[in-house]
Amino acid sequence: MNRLGLWLSVALITAALCSGGATVAQQRTAGIPSGTIVDLTYPFDATSVYWPTAETFQLEKDFEGNTEQGYYYSAYRYSAAEHGGTHIDSPVHFAKGRNTVDEIPLTQLMAPGIVIDVTAQCAGNADYLITESDFKNWERRNGKIRPGTIVLLRTGFGKFYPDRKKYLGTDERGAAAVANLHFPGLDPKAARWLTENRSIKAIGLDTASIDYGQSKLFESHRILFAKDIPAFENVASLDKLPVRGFSVIALPMKIKGGSGGPLRIIAVINGS
Numbered sequence: 001m002n003r004l005g006l007w008l009s010v011a012l013i014t015a016a017l018c019s020g021g022a023t024v025a026q027q028r029t030a031g032i033p034s035g036t037i038v039d040l041t042y043p044f045d046a047t048s049v050y051w052p053t054a055e056t057f058q059l060e061k062d063f064e065g066n067t068e069q070g071y072y073y074s075a076y077r078y079s080a081a082e083h084g085g086t087h088i089d090s091p092v093h094f095a096k097g098r099n100t101v102d103e104i105p106l107t108q109l110m111a112p113g114i115v116i117d118v119t120a121q122c123a124g125n126a127d128y129l130i131t132e133s134d135f136k137n138w139e140r141r142n143g144k145i146r147p148g149t150i151v152l153l154r155t156g157f158g159k160f161y162p163d164r165k166k167y168l169g170t171d172e173r174g175a176a177a178v179a180n181l182h183f184p185g186l187d188p189k190a191a192r193w194l195t196e197n198r199s200i201k202a203i204g205l206d207t208a209s210i211d212y213g214q215s216k217l218f219e220s221h222r223i224l225f226a227k228d229i230p231a232f233e234n235v236a237s238l239d240k241l242p243v244r245g246f247s248v249i250a251l252p253m254k255i256k257g258g259s260g261g262p263l264r265i266i267a268v269i270n271g272s
């Protein structure tokens with residue numbers, strides 16, 4: 001083969017590989033929503049907010065620095081409770097036999113999202129319960145909540161994170177501190193209305209729990225989870241989202257049999 005023949009062969013093979021590659025890339029990108037990406041996840045560190053009774057996030061150094069062989073190396077180990085920082089509550093957290101975190105279908109964790117903004121209602125009332133009327137008011141302005149939506153509740157408490165005194169109502173730790181928790185959450189009556197009248201994939205909010213701080217029976221958890229609807233808690237940056245017109249991708253750590261776990265949640269704002 002002369003040099004021209006060799007070049008042509010290489011060019012043809014390269015073109016074939018490139019066109020094949022491009023098709024795959026197009027197929028892949030076609031399925032990924034395009035637009036501005038908003039990270040709705042807080043970093044995990046020593047300040048991450050955990051329930052007063054739960055083990056907090058610890059990161060310990062195994063090795064960090066130059067090795068004897070001359071290359072840089074770092075490795076750490078971490079430990080934490082499942083429920084802290086930005087995380088998911090799996091249905092099994094409050095409903096026996098419902099999905100564990102590894103069992104939640106991925107299709108339930110990727111969907112169009114909406115924001116119900118109750119910042120004004122929560123401004124002077126840390127014990128505010130998000131009501132059925134809050135959802136109906138949203139629907140009056142934006143249309144009925146579509147089947148398959150991920151609903152995000154914006155209480156405005158995200159601006160306090162990770163100041164536990166302001167965010168949780170107390171910075172004390174231990175079982176006695178639980179009675180002093182004050183932050184907004186979803187009214188169990190609204191949870192029931194949602195599960196019975198709308199078909200949502202998941203729900204999330206910018207507080208530590210889908211039930212408000214003063215809840216004793218965690219009824220909203222129980223009502224949602226009985227229907228296999230998971231909850232995202234300590235969701236960040238809800239003030240960066242429009243009320244609709246975005247997609248949510250919320251992928252938790254796949255802990256086998258887990259009742260929840262750390263969550264990487266992002267939003268992609270349509271056409272931006």
Ligand SMILES: [Zn+2]
Nearest residue numbers: 083088089233
């Ligand atoms: Zn939780």
